[in-house]
Amino acid sequence: MSNIGIIGCGWLGSRIAEKLSDGHTLYCTTTSPDKVEGFNAKGYHPAIIDFDKEDKTQDQSVWNAPDSLEILIVTVxxxxxxxxxxxxxxxxxxxxSxxxxxxxxLFFMSSTGVYPDLSEVFTEDDLQxxxxxxxxxxxARYPKANVLRLGGLMGDSRLLSRYRISATELPVNHIHYADIAAVVEKMISLHSEGKLYNVVAPLHPSKAAVISAQQNGPDQELHEPKGRTISSSRLIEDLNYQFIFPDPRFFHV
Structure with a gap:
């Protein structure tokens, strides 16, 4: 059992917490007072912290967990x-501070949005x-930190078909939250340090194909169109990782 802190227990952080809650002691921060009671009920030891406020000290005594933590996951x-x-x-x-x-x-969540908007396949080596x-x-501050570049966050009620989407012929670079949590869990077990990974589902159907599948359209053979594509090959190879949801067309199933 480890003491794990999750800084930023929002949409993603709370789902990572659910995955790690069995067998670990969790501590979390939130900006929402409305969430404190629920997190307390789940045993997450919450504290209200807003890292955008001017006062950088922010009474750290409300959450003195960092000194006792073995693992820290930052989703801010x-x-x-x-x-x-x-x-x-x-x-x-x-x-x-x-x-x-x-x-x-230490884990920090980044985004595949850092890659250029070009019709190419991007790996971690293309952008240090x-x-x-x-x-x-x-x-610079935490050289051993793991940085995870996450694709578009999906799962549960987050479905592409619920949004106004343009350029539907282009490929998606999506990730189901369950795979993010599973990747973090596996990296914890491997004691990974200083890693940089793209965390994106390995299949890249078009936006139109994803929307059609979510709207119960006819089954179609997978076609991966040309366009900006983020590769997760390094993660798959290094961690011997098998995605729970490899195909964004079926994130809702």
Missing amino acids: TLSGKRMDDAILEKRFRNLS FIGDFKGQ PEQVPGENMIR
């Missing part, structure tokens, strides 16, 4: 093409953390 967004530099710097400054010189196993401002801050 630190990357994205549309993130303002000042917001990013303040958020990371507050976050790093909060967790201090953490020496345990030093070229991504948020990831560069992470690696």
